[in-house]
Amino acid sequence: MSELEGEVSLDRLSRLDEATEGVIRTAQASLSFGRDASGRRVVSGQVDGAVNLLCQRCLKPFQYELAGSFKMALVYNDEMARSLPTDLDSLLLLPDQPLDVAQIVEDELLLCLPMHAVHPDGECQIETQFGAEESEGEPEKAPNPFDVLKDLK
Numbered sequence: 001m002s003e004l005e006g007e008v009s010l011d012r013l014s015r016l017d018e019a020t021e022g023v024i025r026t027a028q029a030s031l032s033f034g035r036d037a038s039g040r041r042v043v044s045g046q047v048d049g050a051v052n053l054l055c056q057r058c059l060k061p062f063q064y065e066l067a068g069s070f071k072m073a074l075v076y077n078d079e080m081a082r083s084l085p086t087d088l089d090s091l092l093l094l095p096d097q098p099l100d101v102a103q104i105v106e107d108e109l110l111l112c113l114p115m116h117a118v119h120p121d122g123e124c125q126i127e128t129q130f131g132a133e134e135s136e137g138e139p140e141k142a143p144n145p146f147d148v149l150k151d152l153k
Helices: 014-019 078-082 101-111 145-152
Strands: 002-008 023-035 041-054 061-075 089-092
Touching: 002 101, 014 023, 014 101, 023 101, 041 101, 061 101, 078 089
Parallel strands: 061 089
Antiparallel strands: 002 023, 023 041, 041 061
């Protein structure tokens, strides 16, 4: 079994940067390469990073920590992918194409993004009053359009 630990630089996380309001720091990754009990080539590991997201309630950015773990089997065609057990995801590896570890890390970080980006409970500052501030005195009374009917008697 081989292990690989390290960072993925910001310039290698372009898809994550486009999907968020910006990547805050480099991604950290810890990967293990080996074979499972059935002899399949597997890659497992943990990833973490931090991004800015736009809150869908108050439309203000906030920092969000990403963290996830994964376990994938290397496959060479769709038939191999369909025969995998449910606890393994598939990682398609094409012939004569090197394995891009940074892309695997970025894919896993993208999967860690929340469905709905909102501040944690109690931190969102939603605007409840819009428009110009009202004066302190009595509000001005709008004319009633039915006042004309009073004179018809």
